[in-house]
Amino acid sequence: MLKITGVSKYKGSTYMIEFEEGETAFLNYEIVSAYGLRAGLDMPESAWEKIVFDNEFRKAKERALYLLDYRDYSYVELYKKLEKNYSEEICDAVMDKMLELGTVNDRRYAQGLARNYVEVRKYGYYRAYQQMRQKGLTKPIIEEALEEYSEGTYERLYELVERKYLRYLDGEKGDIKVKNALVRLGYSYDIIKEVLADIKQEYGDE
Numbered sequence: 001m002l003k004i005t006g007v008s009k010y011k012g013s014t015y016m017i018e019f020e021e022g023e024t025a026f027l028n029y030e031i032v033s034a035y036g037l038r039a040g041l042d043m044p045e046s047a048w049e050k051i052v053f054d055n056e057f058r059k060a061k062e063r064a065l066y067l068l069d070y071r072d073y074s075y076v077e078l079y080k081k082l083e084k085n086y087s088e089e090i091c092d093a094v095m096d097k098m099l100e101l102g103t104v105n106d107r108r109y110a111q112g113l114a115r116n117y118v119e120v121r122k123y124g125y126y127r128a129y130q131q132m133r134q135k136g137l138t139k140p141i142i143e144e145a146l147e148e149y150s151e152g153t154y155e156r157l158y159e160l161v162e163r164k165y166l167r168y169l170d171g172e173k174g175d176i177k178v179k180n181a182l183v184r185l186g187y188s189y190d191i192i193k194e195v196l197a198d199i200k201q202e203y204g205d206e
Contacts, residue, residue: 002048004041007032031055053090060086060094065103072109075099076136110137110145118149122160125153127186157187157195166203169196 006018015032017025027037035051060082067073067081075095082091098104110132117128125146132142161169165181168174175196182192 001042001044004037004039004043006039007037025052027051027055028058031058056086056090057093060090061097064094064098068098068103072112073104074106074109074136075104078104080136106137106141107144109135110141111148113137114142114145114149118146118156122156122185124157124182124186124188124191125149126188127184130186153187153191154195157182157191158199160185161195161199166199169200169203 003020004017005020006016008016008018009029010016010026013029014026015029015037017027017032017037019025031037031051031054034054037051063085064078064082067078073081075098078098079091079095082094086094095104113132113135114128117123117131123131128146128149129142132145133139161178161182165178168178178196179189179192183189
């Protein structure tokens with residue numbers, strides 16, 4: 001059994017718990033209040049372990065919500081952030097709570113990333129896919145999000161070349177430079193070849 005000999009405010013919402021053996025612990029006031037901790041209280045060690053777990057869970061949950069205030073995270077990304085400071089058991093419990101609250105949703109996150117990479121940054125399929133994998137998203141979720149953009153690749157690439165690369169298409173060296181740039185953006189050789197051929201046909205005499 002453990003015997004609490006003192007409960008006092010330490011700093012902000014943190015309270016110091018003193019035990020008969022001379023040990024101390026620090027808990028958030030919400031936990032102290034929820035468990036009715038006070039001087040003179042006896043409890044089994046298993047009960048104290050539950051209190052410590054709940055206190056750590058609360059801190060980790062607040063950390064997760066703080067991070068999500070600034071941007072979306074995939075399940076894997078957020079888990080990796082938390083595991084730097086918390087145990088696997090705590091991380092699992094917090095991530096379950098985030099899923100329950102709907103604050104972490106890989107499908108929604110993937111849709112937002114796909115829109116950013118394809119529509120805003122003008123990445124091709126392969127570059128967008130690679131970037132999304134690095135965010136910890138699974139293959140099926142990425143493919144589902146990118147499916148919306150399976151059509152229109154030719155038009156997006158044509159517009160990109162017109163706007164950004166047209167002036168470089170002035171000979172073999174320029175053509176190679178543009179092709180390499182477009183490959184790095186994630187477009188296939190076939191679609192690049194088709195777009196550049198059409199661009200040259202339209203602008204060849206200018």
